[in-house]
Amino acid sequence: MPETHVGQSVFRKEGFDKVTGRARYVDDLTFPDMLHGVTVRSPIARGRLRGVQFGDGIPWHEFTIVTAQDIQDIPGANCVALILEDQPYLASDTINHPEEPILLLAHRDKYLLEKARRAVSFDIEPLPAIFTIEDSLNRKELIWGEDNSFKSFLIEKGDVDAAWAQADFIVEGEYETGAQEQLYIEPNGMIAIANPAEGVTVWGSMQCPYYVHKALIKLFGLPPEKIRVVQAVTGGGFGGKEEYPSMIAGHAALLAWKAGKPVKLIYDRAEDMVATTKRHPSKTRIRTAVGKDGKLLATEIDFVIDGGAYATLSSVVLSRGTIHAAGPYNWPNVRVRSRAVATNHPPHGAFRGFGAPQSIFAMERHLNQVAQTVGLSPEELRRRNFLKPGETTSTGQVIHEKIDLSFLLDRAFSLSDYHAKKIRFAEFNAANSTEKKGIGFATFMHGAGFTGSGEVYLSSVVGVEATPEGRVRVLTSNTEIGQGSFTIFSQIAADALGIDFDQIEIAQPDTANVPNSGPTVASRTTMIVGKLVESAALGLRQTLIASGLLGERYSADEFAEACRQHIAAHGELKSFSKYEPPPGVHWDDEKYQGEAYGTYAWAVYVAEVTVDLTTYETRVDDFIALQEVGKVINPVLAAGQIEGGVAQAIGYALYENVVWRDGRMVNNQMTNYIMPTSADVPPIRVYFEELPYAFGPSGAKGIGELPMDGPAPAILNAIEDAIGQPGIQTFLGQIPLMPETLMKVMTTGGGND
Amino acid sequence: MRAFLPDYELKIPANVGEALRLLNDEPGIWRPFAGGTDLMVLLEAGKLAHKRFVSLWSLPELRGIEASDSHVTIGAMTTYSQIQRHDVLRAEFPLLGEAANLTGAIAIQNRGTIGGNIANASPAADSLPALMVYEAELELISAGGSRVVPYVGFHTGYKTTLMREDELIRAIRLPRLTAGWRQHSRKVGTRKAQAISKVCIAAMAKLDGVTINDIRLAYGSVAPTPVRAWKTEVALKGRKLDSATIQTARAELLNELKPIDDIRSTADYRSRVAANLLVEFLNRLNQL
Numbered sequence A: 001m002p003e004t005h006v007g008q009s010v011f012r013k014e015g016f017d018k019v020t021g022r023a024r025y026v027d028d029l030t031f032p033d034m035l036h037g038v039t040v041r042s043p044i045a046r047g048r049l050r051g052v053q054f055g056d057g058i059p060w061h062e063f064t065i066v067t068a069q070d071i072q073d074i075p076g077a078n079c080v081a082l083i084l085e086d087q088p089y090l091a092s093d094t095i096n097h098p099e100e101p102i103l104l105l106a107h108r109d110k111y112l113l114e115k116a117r118r119a120v121s122f123d124i125e126p127l128p129a130i131f132t133i134e135d136s137l138n139r140k141e142l143i144w145g146e147d148n149s150f151k152s153f154l155i156e157k158g159d160v161d162a163a164w165a166q167a168d169f170i171v172e173g174e175y176e177t178g179a180q181e182q183l184y185i186e187p188n189g190m191i192a193i194a195n196p197a198e199g200v201t202v203w204g205s206m207q208c209p210y211y212v213h214k215a216l217i218k219l220f221g222l223p224p225e226k227i228r229v230v231q232a233v234t235g236g237g238f239g240g241k242e243e244y245p246s247m248i249a250g251h252a253a254l255l256a257w258k259a260g261k262p263v264k265l266i267y268d269r270a271e272d273m274v275a276t277t278k279r280h281p282s283k284t285r286i287r288t289a290v291g292k293d294g295k296l297l298a299t300e301i302d303f304v305i306d307g308g309a310y311a312t313l314s315s316v317v318l319s320r321g322t323i324h325a326a327g328p329y330n331w332p333n334v335r336v337r338s339r340a341v342a343t344n345h346p347p348h349g350a351f352r353g354f355g356a357p358q359s360i361f362a363m364e365r366h367l368n369q370v371a372q373t374v375g376l377s378p379e380e381l382r383r384r385n386f387l388k389p390g391e392t393t394s395t396g397q398v399i400h401e402k403i404d405l406s407f408l409l410d411r412a413f414s415l416s417d418y419h420a421k422k423i424r425f426a427e428f429n430a431a432n433s434t435e436k437k438g439i440g441f442a443t444f445m446h447g448a449g450f451t452g453s454g455e456v457y458l459s460s461v462v463g464v465e466a467t468p469e470g471r472v473r474v475l476t477s478n479t480e481i482g483q484g485s486f487t488i489f490s491q492i493a494a495d496a497l498g499i500d501f502d503q504i505e506i507a508q509p510d511t512a513n514v515p516n517s518g519p520t521v522a523s524r525t526t527m528i529v530g531k532l533v534e535s536a537a538l539g540l541r542q543t544l545i546a547s548g549l550l551g552e553r554y555s556a557d558e559f560a561e562a563c564r565q566h567i568a569a570h571g572e573l574k575s576f577s578k579y580e581p582p583p584g585v586h587w588d589d590e591k592y593q594g595e596a597y598g599t600y601a602w603a604v605y606v607a608e609v610t611v612d613l614t615t616y617e618t619r620v621d622d623f624i625a626l627q628e629v630g631k632v633i634n635p636v637l638a639a640g641q642i643e644g645g646v647a648q649a650i651g652y653a654l655y656e657n658v659v660w661r662d663g664r665m666v667n668n669q670m671t672n673y674i675m676p677t678s679a680d681v682p683p684i685r686v687y688f689e690e691l692p693y694a695f696g697p698s699g700a701k702g703i704g705e706l707p708m709d710g711p712a713p714a715i716l717n718a719i720e721d722a723i724g725q726p727g728i729q730t731f732l733g734q735i736p737l738m739p740e741t742l743m744k745v746m747t748t749g750g751g752n753d
Numbered sequence B: 001m002r003a004f005l006p007d008y009e010l011k012i013p014a015n016v017g018e019a020l021r022l023l024n025d026e027p028g029i030w031r032p033f034a035g036g037t038d039l040m041v042l043l044e045a046g047k048l049a050h051k052r053f054v055s056l057w058s059l060p061e062l063r064g065i066e067a068s069d070s071h072v073t074i075g076a077m078t079t080y081s082q083i084q085r086h087d088v089l090r091a092e093f094p095l096l097g098e099a100a101n102l103t104g105a106i107a108i109q110n111r112g113t114i115g116g117n118i119a120n121a122s123p124a125a126d127s128l129p130a131l132m133v134y135e136a137e138l139e140l141i142s143a144g145g146s147r148v149v150p151y152v153g154f155h156t157g158y159k160t161t162l163m164r165e166d167e168l169i170r171a172i173r174l175p176r177l178t179a180g181w182r183q184h185s186r187k188v189g190t191r192k193a194q195a196i197s198k199v200c201i202a203a204m205a206k207l208d209g210v211t212i213n214d215i216r217l218a219y220g221s222v223a224p225t226p227v228r229a230w231k232t233e234v235a236l237k238g239r240k241l242d243s244a245t246i247q248t249a250r251a252e253l254l255n256e257l258k259p260i261d262d263i264r265s266t267a268d269y270r271s272r273v274a275a276n277l278l279v280e281f282l283n284r285l286n287q288l
């Protein structure tokens, strides 16, 4: 038998095709007679659409033109099916955000198409719009439902109201996080073939083929088997290709349906940045009761996110943010009240971390303030309150894992030389008037998989199929989006079957050929879907053994021979596995109580910074990321996930500022939306602790989102350490912390002038 | 690509004479195309108003760096990579190499030209403050002949210059008079590469003991054009380099510069950081 693959840094399954340029992304595909499509969008944030003008000098008769009216002529419905069905594919009457799609054009010549796009103009009667969480909460304008609220949650643990009286200190703070663009390297795109005879087929860049499938069923009113969705090789997603591809697929399909020809619809970077989803901006208010001894007595958290103009995934983002808000601490009393509100921004959507980076930022900054008030170090305050096995989270989930956060903290501090640096930096700062150094950290946890009963509802299915040559093909709808899922699945399947990694193939996700194993989101692909791959593969092996064709121990040739004989005798050799929740998992959706997640990953991140007092710029000099993630299946890929996530979160903390003007992103270019380059990112030193999780494949947990949670608060805690002076409150409660903001804080708060 | 490509034309002239003839015969119609690193961005965004271009890439008359006793002459088509590698420039005009090193990243440095940076006339262009403090001259050529103009004064307003539509920048001339001057530059662009300056400074000064004998200060991104801080220079000239002088100069600079808010930064930030950069330069003068 070959050696095992799990735990090894095997090469990426699809890596060779990508580095040699052989991989075919959607824009590499073409079809005979194909047209190009574009989307014509609203120039303003809110209004009533009164008419459309087609300018002079364009041969309009050569164009396929689709408006909301055309959707009325097909059996389906003009809404993007997701959770609530409030978002139209094309606006017909009301415009609710800038860049809202109104009209679609297709033509063979993509340059002429662009000229035509500019020649379309709209008559829109403007309506007052709102762009801030405050204006939405105060109902300055009522723009959605009865109260501008997409969703709200309430978590109650213990008796918060009774706790204030016993507090030695009550600490309050307000924290804000900004929008963030996913900036996957490949912009969005789709190709569609659609006609009454064949139904609708789309190829494109996406994370979740079955989301697109569901959306197209609704749009066209066709039976599921008449809709086919194929994922093309996809250049990154980060959540940005979770829900929005349903919109683009619908647009391409509507054009193709009307034109009777294939239509390719590809966004350029500017359109992708201005029109598609971003991370939800948030505002959090926290009020905490604490004893003189540093015991956290109670916290009351008010967490609000800006959902933009339509509901999309805001309720789910809010849910994760709400559950993660109290952090990995043993609070006897907690109240979390949260809301996702409507504004006239383009809808905000999924982005790595999904609400958790926002609420964790607030808590990890807040605890440093609490520590300062009590007179303890940030470390000591946390040590006295870390969640331990047997204690409960804010939703009352008992921690059964043998996690020891104090040990993680010790290890992270020794890896980063935290205590020695604290002393050295204090000396440096005393002697230096143009640069200040600081070190800070954050402790946090991240739940893997869908929240609560989510995985039960999804009820994912994975298949494996053997060929007569003894190769085994994995059938899942989970996508490879640069994170390495095809490699991980191959490692897991190879070990379960006792065959070589190269004998495993991964079917390209295509709804005509693969079962629905759920979306590629929520750090669920390795842990949940990987486990299903493992059990489907074990099922296949069991079938061969039970049929007497294979012994308990076998060679590759024996395995191939067994497959050949089984297929000759019985036909197709497939095995399927369906999700079963781990025992003892209960979730109350009404009260938001119970096992919010099957398991959590736990982490301590330490950041070291230098603040330049001439320019108010912050440089991250060193970064330690220590996490407990169950079994590490592929060390290089796992470290890559953490490094990439940390880099993305450094952008979130210090660089990436979406500049809004009347609800529209105006810096929608990589020149002006400052993502850090490799020259700006420090060495990121990644370390793992492994406590195998009984219900993950070989003990693995999810890790994809985790690294997005901790860097921002760790960095701001480090900046505070650098510039804070005894007696002077320099309050840093907002990200991105741009140099302009830091300058204001430092020059008005008594800092350096 | 947001441009309608068939509308555009790029002509490769046989020699500089043909290029100048095109510019002369249909003034305002034909425009020079150098490295294309500014023009292609506009084309991609569908914002390139002019449609007809004449390529300067293969014209030898616009290339090369030559040093005479009195001047270094840099062909307009010299790339940032070439500037960084040139020994005389490195020794005598280091601020130019420092700016080149921080312009875009390697690909842009291999393609972008100094002439393009000048003619494009962005207030945020990184090489221009250095040319201002070096008191460069520009050699402009046209079908009718050539003329030399001082670079200071070349920019007449936001993206407008003294250059006529039939002219090309042939070369930049730098007087070799930097001996004894202490030089300094800094770019503030939030990230370390591929950054458009929020503020940048090029500065040089001549000290006589503790007295500032002469000083030149130029900034980018604080006005519609790159600027010399003339009043601040006057306030510093002949003064003793001490903290009182530094404070006076700082106040004078804050008075003199009137930057604006835009999507990249704020007026407040630009003013304060420009002043901090001046203070940094003056504080370091003794070590330069």
Ligand SMILES: Cc1cc2nc3c(=O)[nH]c(=O)nc-3n(C[C@H](O)[C@H](O)[C@H](O)COP(=O)(O)OP(=O)(O)OC[C@H]3O[C@@H](n4cnc5c(N)ncnc54)[C@H](O)[C@@H]3O)c2cc1C
Residues within 6 Å of the ligand: B031, B032, B033, B034, B035, B036, B037, B038, B039, B040, B041, B056, B062, B076, B077, B102, B103, B104, B105, B108, B111, B112, B113, B114, B115, B116, B117, B118, B119, B120, B124, B125, B126, B127, B167, B168, B169, B170, B194, B195, B196, B197
């Ligand atoms: C990714 C990226 C990063 C960048 N980063 C920086 C940066 O950090 N700092 C910075 O300053 N700039 C930067 N730029 C802008 C650009 O690279 C520079 O301005 C460069 O010097 C332009 O030179 P070019 O040869 O490419 O000019 P082109 O784009 O060819 O031309 C620019 C303009 O100058 C005119 N022109 C060119 N040569 C002549 C001539 N000899 N005579 C008359 N007119 C002429 C052209 O007609 C045109 O109007 C960046 C650009 C990109 C795309």
